[in-house]
Amino acid sequence: MALHLRGTVLPHGTTRDLWILGDRITFDRPSAGTETVADGGFLLPGLVDVHTHPGSRSQEEARWDPEAFAEQIAAHRDAGTTALRFPGLLGEIPDELREAPDTPRMITAGRWLAWAGLSKSADFHTVTDDLVAAAVAEAGAHDGWCKLMGDWDFEADPVPYELLRAVTDAVHAAGGRVAAHCQSGQGVLNAARAGVDSIEHGMGMPEECVQMLAAHGAAYVPTLTAFARSASRIIDNPRGRLWHEGHRIMVRRVREAHDAGVTVLAGTDCAPFGDIATEVEHLIAAGLPADVAVGAASWAARDFLRLPGLVEGGLADVTVYDADPRLEPAVLRHPRRIVLRGRVVR
Template sequence: MTALRVRGIVLPDRVERTFWIDGDRIGTEPLPGAETVVDGGWLLPGLVDAHTHPGSTGPGHPFDDGVLRDDLGAHRDAGVLLVRTPGSAGRIPKWVDDDPDLPRVRSAGRWLATPGRFFPGWGRDVTEADLVEAAVEEAAASSGWCKVIGDWLPDDPAVPLSVLTAVVEAVHAIGGKVAVHCQTAEGTRNAVEAGVDSLEHGLNLDPALVDRMAAQGTALVPTLGAFGDMAERGRPVRGWDAHFGTVGAALEAGVTVLAGTDSRPCGTVAAEVGWLIRAGLGVEAAVGAASWTAREWLGVPGLVEGAPADLVAYDRDPTVDPSVLGSPGRVVLRGRVVG
């Protein structure tokens, strides 16, 4: 593999730096004979979609390796070089980690759905009595995450607080983390009070809970675009009118707010950044929610010595003109130019 040289203004620091890449890690020591592949412009750590479900074409459809490859390829082509899959119809196979052409994946295994709280059979159906054991199994078999469907229909009861609390305690005991789908007031409250690691969607979240979220490190992935698109098509979305305000209040309280699309086609996290800006996040915070902030939260370093060699380069500053996020000038993944 040919060594690479990359020079540009690194965001969010706004300092011009030069990196040398030999293999799958970023270095700062010059490498003789390196090929210059970026010479100027703005550099970001690879973009991140913190809530995407590659591998299945829709509710009830089977998990398919071919669809998974195509979906991850669409992410890569958009500069999304790290994805988090909080639940899917099947476990992400090992070959994904070994494929140099595909983004890195942090997986939560299969969705964990208790009776009446998800599309039947799309994921892993378990009873409330078996939820703790299943959560530990999925976390251990994936990237350390598990995903619980905490509520479903608006007027139906959520997974009880005592059950969710037991899940969180058991998964944390093995070093794992818990993501919870929640869209109702009861579901979001139970998730926050149980101490989950991430609130997925968070519609109808009581703003009085955001200080607790910040204190215990519960992140919010509001998936604004998925619901906003429905609302703009005239489909009722309970809690949508207050969602923007809640996201802003969460960020102000110090909650980590992340960009996640939760919809097809894959590779559209730039549009989610736009929704976060509409919700009141500053442009830099919104871009960070899909790049350096998300990477830090997932425990993956950005553009520093020894970090994974994943970066995107732009001709214009995306924190000034976020519209450029969807059109990277250069994409380097795992130390190779892929776009």
């Protein structure tokens, strides 16, 4: 039996009927029997978190735990998040979980790859002296993405431009995409010039990077929620002041990037899982128009991840809200109906 939903379909805003046949959306009424699962409200192609790292009980002591991973992606799903990108995971997702009908769609990128030439790295990084080969291998072994540390300590030298350029060219030649963690001005500049596909965080992003990202069609994923939380803990000393200056700049660049035509996307980075609505609110506070901020956590993110949304033949993920999230973003915390992979999960 086909599922039937009627409501205001976003982002276009027309009120219409849609049906779900298997894992596909259609706007043509099927001849077989139908069951109405939503009548009225606002329909989104689900929420998307493009920067989350489930799989560990503790952020301080990161250790891969498939049970924690399952619980944390269930929290994302119950919040109406139907697609996730993981720019760095501690382990490999068990096949049975990956293919389970009630799990969000998942885009993996392998481990966090850190170049051995960086002065510091974290325990959870995979350190390599052949960043090009490692990046191509990770993208090939996962969902076309790899994750690089463009820098780590924001006061130390980042990965040199020439190396990032070689990595990006090699991954692109193999059909993959590159997500780069950057939290220093020079780190962002090197990654933006090198043509990476997404800048993660972007603390201290120099102004000229905005045009570079626009020219390369790269996305900007500021993960404002995580940085806003850290801001209250960073102490007032010379290093802390440098951190705060980088943070102020990254917040300012969100609106500037959007104005320049860069796709800004929503990612939470840290626990709690299933709280992309808070990131949408931070994006709005940073100056993004509310409809763009909602899209950053839904249709724009799906486009970027190549997951078709509420279009003919699109993938059968739909969330339904009582109010228009473009006018009342807080309603994103209260999905009335969640359809995932063609099945009602709420």
